[in-house]
Every structure is written in C-alpha cells, then in structure tokens.
Amino acid sequence: MSTLNLQLVRNPFGRLMLTTAQGTEEEVVPVRSFPIAAPENSISLVSMDGHELAWIEHLADLPDAQRRLVEEELASREFVPEIRAIKTISSFATPSTWQVDTDRGPFALVLESEDDIRRISRTMLMISDSNGIQFLVRDLTKLDRSSRKLLDGFL
Amino acid sequence: MTSSAVPPANTEKSLPNSWRGDVQNCLVAGETVESWVETDLDARLHFADNLVVITNRRLLAHIPGNGEWKSWDFRAGLSLRHRSHVGVGTLELVDDGGRLAIWHYTMNRNMAALSVRRAFEEQLDSTITGQPVAKHEEILCPRCKLPLEPGIEECPICTRETQTPPSTWTLFRLWRFARPYKGRLLAGFLLTLASTGATLVPPYLTMPLMDNVLIPFQNGKPIDVRLVELYLSGLLGAALLAWGLGWARTYILALVSERIGRDLRTATFEHLLQLSLEYFGGKRTGDLMARIGSETDRINLFLSLHLLDFATDVLMILLTAIILFSIHPWLALVTLLPLPIIAWMIHNVRDRLRTGFEKVDRIWAEVANVLSDVIPGIRVVKAFAQEKREAARFREANLHNLVLNDRINKIWALFSPTVTLFTEVGLLVVWGFGIWQISKGEITVGVLTAFLAYIGRFYTRLDSMSRIVSVTQKAAAGTKRIFDILDHVSSVPEPVNPVHLMDVRGEIELRNVGFRYGTRAVTHDVSLTIKSGEMIGLVGHSGSGKTTLVNLICRFYDVTEGSVLIDGVDVRSVPVAEFRRNIGLVLQEPFLFFGTIAENIAYGKPDATREEIIAAARAAHAHEFILGLPNGYDSLLGERGQGLSGGERQRISIARALLINPKILILDEATSSVDTETEKEIQKALDNLVRGRTTIAIAHRLSTLRKADRLVAMDRGQVVEMGSHDELMAKEGHYYRLYQAQARNVDTEPEIPRAVDRFREHAA
Ligand SMILES: Nc1ncnc2c1ncn2[C@@H]1O[C@H](COP(=O)(O)OP(=O)(O)OP(=O)(O)O)[C@@H](O)[C@H]1O
C-alpha cells in the first residue's frame, strides 16, 4: 500500500532529486536511521548540506517506482559486505588475513586486532578491516561449522 | 628518472600484467598511459576488478560486467568527479548533459584514484589549451604532496612499516626481557641442575641400603653399623645439599623474574604512551588496565614459579630416566610407559586450553571495562537512576566469565585425574613386572625398591608437569595480549630521519589536508597558511571540523592526504615530543589530574617555580578563585577535577598552557564555560599573551575572536571563508550568517528580564 507520495526523480547526472513542498528541486540522499537494527524503516532523505527534507517511515509506504529509486540509491551508497563464510585465516594472531565469502563476492580482509571485531548483539558481529571496510556477520549461529570455529578463536 | 606530473608508481610500466596486454591493444600510435587505477567494486558494489586509464588523449576504461573497453576523448565540458562515502570511493565522469560513467573502489585505492583525477585534469587541460602539461620541477608524493628526493619512488614519510604477525611461540618473545639477566638466569639454571641432581641421590642410596643391609640381615647376617652410618649420612648430606641449592636457586630466579615483570610492565606502559590517540580511541580503558596490570603479573608468576618448576620437572624426569635405564633397562621401559600417553594428551588439550584462557582474559577485560565505564560516569548513572542496569551489566559480564571458566574447567578437571590414573596403573605394572623379575632372579629386591622410590617422585613430577600445561597456556595468552600492545606501531610514528627544529618561529602551513577518522571523511583539501605571530580565529558550526584541524596541527593524528608543515618542515619529520613542546593547548574538555592545583598548572613544566605558576594563574584569571579555596594552590583535586566548576577547570587548563610559554597557542573553546564577564577578563589577559605567539582560537561566541588577525570559517570539513571580521561581514556569506544568528540571540537576551517584569505585573 502506498500512502506516501514524494516527488522523486533521478536526473541525468545520476543524482536523486526531490521536489520540496516549496516547489524547489533539491538533490537528496537517502539515509537509513537504523541500518542494522531496522533497515527497512525510518529512512530519511537528507539534502547535500545535511538537512532532513523528507521522512519515510516504511519503505513499503512508497509507490513502486519511487521505492525502487530509493533502494537503488541506497544500494549504491551502502557498503557493508556480509560475511557468509570464512575460508581460511593466516593465523590466530593478529594481524591476520582472512579469506572470506561475502554477499558481494570473495575478499581477503586484514584484521588488525581483535578489538576490530565488535559484538552488536549476541549473534551479530561487525568486523572492520585494516582499510576501514566494515563487514557484518549477521547471524553467528548460521555460519557453517568451520567458519564458526575459525571465528571463535578471536572471540 | 624523468620528472612527470604523475607519480611514477602508476604509469604504463607498472600496469598489472593482467591488464597490460588489453590496454596496449587499445592504445593508438603516440598514445601513452599517464595514470591508472584498478577499481575493485562494480556498480552494485560487489567485488570485481576494473581499470580506469588516463592516456595523453582520452580516458580509457574497462566496463564492469561485459568485459568491453570504452573510452572518452578529452573535450571541453568533460570532468571527472571524486567523492567518498563510508569506505567507498567513487569516480564519476560527467559532461554538461549528465553522467557518462561511474566507478567505485574501496579506500585502499584512493591514492591511485586521486592521482588519476589529477592526471585527467592536467591532460584535459593540455588537450583543450594545446599547451603541453606543465612539468613539475619536483616529483610529489601522491599522498602527502611533498616533493620526493630524486631517485626515491616512495615517500619515506608516508610508507609505514607493515606489521608482521607475531610468531605462535609467543612465550619465547619474553626472551627480549630476559636477556639483560642472562648471567643470573644461567646461574639459576646451573643451581637447578645441581639441586635436582642432589634430590636424586636418596632413592639411589635405598638400593644398597636394601641389598647390602636389610636383605642380608633378614638372611641372618648382623647389621653392618658402619655401612648404615655411611648410607644414612649420605642421605642426610644429599638432603642438606638439595635444601641449600634449592634455596639459592629459588631466590635467584624469583629475583630475576620480578625484575623481568617490572621491565615488562614499564615497557608496555611506556610503549602505550607513545601510541596515537587513534589507538586509544579504539580501546577500552578496562581492557588496557587488565593487560598491563594483571596479565604482566601472571606472566611474572609463570616465569618465577611455574617455568622454574617445569624446568626442574623436565630435568628430573630426564635424570631419573637415565638412572633407571642404567640400573635396569627393561624395568625402566615399563616404568616410562605412561609418558607417551600423557604427552599425547597434553598435546591434545593444549590448544583448546589456550584459546579458552584467551577468552577468559578477554572476558576478564570486559569485567574491568564495565568498572571503568561506570566509575567515571557515576554521575550520569545516578542521575538517570540506572544503578540496577549497570549492576545487571556487571553481573552478566561475570556470568560470561563463569560460563567460559566452567567450560575450560570441564576439560581441565578431567585432565588431571586422568594423568593420575595413568600413573597409578603404571605403578601397578611396575610392581607386577618387578615381582616377576625378582622371582626369576633377574633383579634384586633393592633394585625394585629403588625403582619404586624413583617412580614415586617421577610420577608426581609428571602430574605437576601436566598442571603446567594450563599455566603455560595462560601465560602464553597473557603474553600475546601484552605483545599486542608492544607490537602496535604508532600511527603517528617517530620520524626515521628526524629534523630538529632549533628555534621555532611558529609558522604553520596546511597543504591540501584531507583527513578521515577511519572511513569517515571529515576534512577535505584544507589549505591554510598561518604566519608566525598571527592570531587566527576558527569559526564554524558544531561538527564542522575545527577540533579535527587542531588535532592535525598538534599531530594527534596524521593527515590522510596532504601535509602539515611547521616553519616549512613537515611535522611528520620532527620528533613528536620536540614538536609538541612548542604548543600550548587548551582542550575543549579540560582534564585535570589527581594532585594539587599547583601540580596541575605545572604539568607541562614540572620544574616551574611558584612565581611562574602564580603568574600563569593570574594570566588565566584563575588566581583569585584559587586563593578562595581552602588550601590555595595546594588544594587537592579529585580524580577528574571534580571539586571545581567547569569554568574553573578551563581556567586552570589555560594557565597550564600558558606556563610552558609556547610559541604556538591553541585555544579550543577555552572560555566556553565561563560567564561573559569572566571571559572578558580572561580575554584581556590573553590579548597580552597572544602577542608574539601564533595563536589559533576556536570559539562559538564570536565576540571572543575580535582580536583575531584573520578569521577562518569552516563548514563540513572545508575552509569556506577567510579574512578579517569586516571583510567577511561585507561578503555576507557563511560568517555573516553565523554572526547574524548570534547577534539575534544577544538581542533577545535583554528581553528575558522584561518578560519576567511583565509576569510580576500580572502577579501583582
Ligand atoms: N574520534 C572520532 N572518530 C570519528 N569521527 C569523529 C571523531 N572525532 C570527531 N569526529 C567527527 O568529525 C567531525 C568534526 O568534529 P570536530 O570535533 O572537529 O568538530 P568541531 O568543529 O570541533 O565541533 P564543536 O564545535 O562541536 O567542537 C564531526 O562530525 C565528528 O562527529
């Protein structure tokens, strides 16, 4: 059900433009308020100078076309690869290089210290690599046995 | 090497092999590769390698997905934009009509991407104007934009040591700390050898005692008193010798290990102090405290007690084995039977125990973390009545600890009795085998007695040796955590070839400075020159990057791009402490140490005279309120300066900065917590003090900055305006708006009493 109607278009420069209530067109970026806890809810459209111009309570409130625009834009801005499996690790001592499979393809991340693994909840972990990329382990218990075992050495 | 606009690191020659052939196929005659970047993400931000190449006539790129190459010839209107957002960098090719192409990459490709953009601009410019690309006189480091020495490809300032993982045999790394005590350790070892030897004599004497005295007596011969005296005195002598040697050994080694422990602790703390703010930003106080406090202690204990015991045990077992074999090889073989089984068991549980103990350490740090969170924040906890919540958090951390310990203890509890069981069974076998051998006349009763006496010792040793498995693993876990600190290279490293500043003039230059906290880009391309003795006022909204700029100037963090220079020298080539000595810094959040007020003011110059301290306090307008305290300058401050008000604390930290008489004075919201009246007074005093010093003052109350030679307005990490108050007001830009907003606020202030007055009228 679409209850929210926003004047959203993508301009030839690939930017998302919102026509505000005052009738001016402004470039906006969508920002999730809770990217981890509640990614589909509470999305804000923020202007380039950091002011909130519109609020989307649920993505589902938007008409299809607009929702797709927002989702596309979010997808092109969000980069938190989700770790699906840990293939190998170079050592249990840090810095350690991990070969991981993520939802965005395989990658070799370098863990600089155990403190870069943060527990978000009982089963969720956030791992930042030496370049500052954040990797998410959404559900610890859903990893395969060998990945879990490797990871366990650092927890 | 030829000078070129593009850093030598990414021209054609350095193209990765996988791309070189493809790129060369695309090039036409006379076309040269000027720069390239391998982007590692595709449009959906999935990992995929692609290439963007700048040649002298066009931009050439591998299109993500379909394996084709596409190119755009340089023409007017084309531009290559760069931006970055949470760890992803983006290059966008646009013209007047819209976006032509877009590439994404992770931040470790950022330098290459920036140099691609620079090459693009230069080549585009030269194509349009027809002028050849201006040759730079010097090769610049792509990262910090400082000129490179001829012949050097990598900037010595920017290349940092890459860390290598510590070896698994972490415990051996403790040798670094043991080396200074080599001599004493050797003495200790020799004593160990001797005392162990001495303890092995008594069982040996039981053999002749049995065979030459007791058995003959049983067979009807009288007891040879002389022989008995000889053997007994031998036993006594051996015992006395073992006692003396054991005492000397334990004493010497305990002495040494205490010293090693002390060295380890101080070395760790000293190293910790050298680490950058970035390191501390990512660490929890409790964790660091646990590491330096309890874990060094555990290592110490391990070195002094357990390692010693272990050495003795191994020696003992070896010596016993030799003696046993020399008496009777077959019986010895039977006796040693449980040994390989136990060795196998040890091997099996070792790894599990070590990771287990590492976990326990981490959990233990978690317990300490709760404490170090709650105790400094106790006011907030109480204010929001969250005592129960914090108690629950503490209980949970402890529970975690308990669960983990329970798990380890399960393994551990089984381990020890199993070893005992094996040894008991071993004893049985020896008895059986021995009796059988005696019955066959192969050995004497004395031999069996001696064997049993040895075995008793031998097996208890095995038992205690198996116990060492756990302590060793505990110590190894602790050692690793200590070396985690020691191995950490400061992200603000001391220069390899330090440049010593003789007489600092206090000229500061920021050159294209960019900075990220992790992946969060905070400042971009800030260029600013501050002349010696100039006073700069830094203004801007909260979060616009003012403090960050100060952090960079003080070198609390190193710039991500560009460079900071003092008197024309890159701050990264000046020894950190030598550089900071010239800076007086008043922080936005003043921190006072436990100690007297005088000590706190003299923190940066502990040998300051009382007169100097008072002069600094007067200048900071702290003198009078200090006199009002019960013990004046000798008043003790609580741990977080809790006995003082916010403004009082600020004034003390101003005095602290003034006392070191710095060439550069940085005031970050130094007077934000004092009332306008006091601020004016401090300001008056500061006016005299800033003379002759390079001063950077940050203030939200713009009136504070009226004496500034120049105002620099910042917005979202960039310098947006620069100039005097009047110039900026005339511009009607960012500063003007800030000023207007404040002026309005000031205007409303007098209305407050009026409102109250009106209220009174109504009430009356
Ligand atoms: N240690 C840090 N890690 C990550 N981001 C940080 C860190 N310190 C500051 N920031 C961010 O950098 C930006 C600039 O912060 P900065 O402290 O320089 O602001 P400021 O101009 O001094 O603001 P204020 O006037 O409120 O003191 C802010 O958005 C802030 O959130």
Ligand SMILES: [Mg+2]
């Ligand atoms: Mg600040």
